[in-house]
Amino acid sequence: MLKVKDTLRATVHLSFDGRVFKAYHGPHAAARFENEVRVLRHLKARGCPFVPRLLEADREKLRIITTNCGTRVEQLDEPRRAEIFAELERYGVRHDDPDVRNVTYRFADGRFCVIDFEFATIFPDEKKTH
Numbered sequence: 001m002l003k004v005k006d007t008l009r010a011t012v013h014l015s016f017d018g019r020v021f022k023a024y025h026g027p028h029a030a031a032r033f034e035n036e037v038r039v040l041r042h043l044k045a046r047g048c049p050f051v052p053r054l055l056e057a058d059r060e061k062l063r064i065i066t067t068n069c070g071t072r073v074e075q076l077d078e079p080r081r082a083e084i085f086a087e088l089e090r091y092g093v094r095h096d097d098p099d100v101r102n103v104t105y106r107f108a109d110g111r112f113c114v115i116d117f118e119f120a121t122i123f124p125d126e127k128k129t130h
Contacts, residue, residue, distance in 0.1 A: 019066070020068050023062060033057075040064075103115075
């Protein structure tokens with residue numbers, strides 16, 4: 001496995017078969033784990049096509065396994081970045097860390113995707129627009 005991220009909050013590995021393994025640690029690790037799992041399940045239920053799919057969630061290990069959404073984007077102009085995160089809101093989720101480091105590019109279909117939902121917020125039902 002290839003380590004692609006190692007910070008105070010999480011370690012992320014990419015397996016050779018394309019799965020992404022994310023382990024949470026540091027402050028509020030359990031809460032961040034629970035939030036990301038909840039948000040990914042919400043987005044799947046809403047049919048959002050440009051986020052990872054949750055394959056496994058292990059509460060004891062504070063680890064998730066997801067599908068891979070492509071390679072990290074190094075540069076993205078501001079209007080396009082804002083458009084990507086605004087599109088996510090149509091599925092009832094505000095990312096709360098809408099930085100380019102949380103955008104990937106999936107070559108298979110030429111799609112920008114959004115990752116890393118530890119701090120995301122699900123809107124109350126009345127705010128959903130999708």
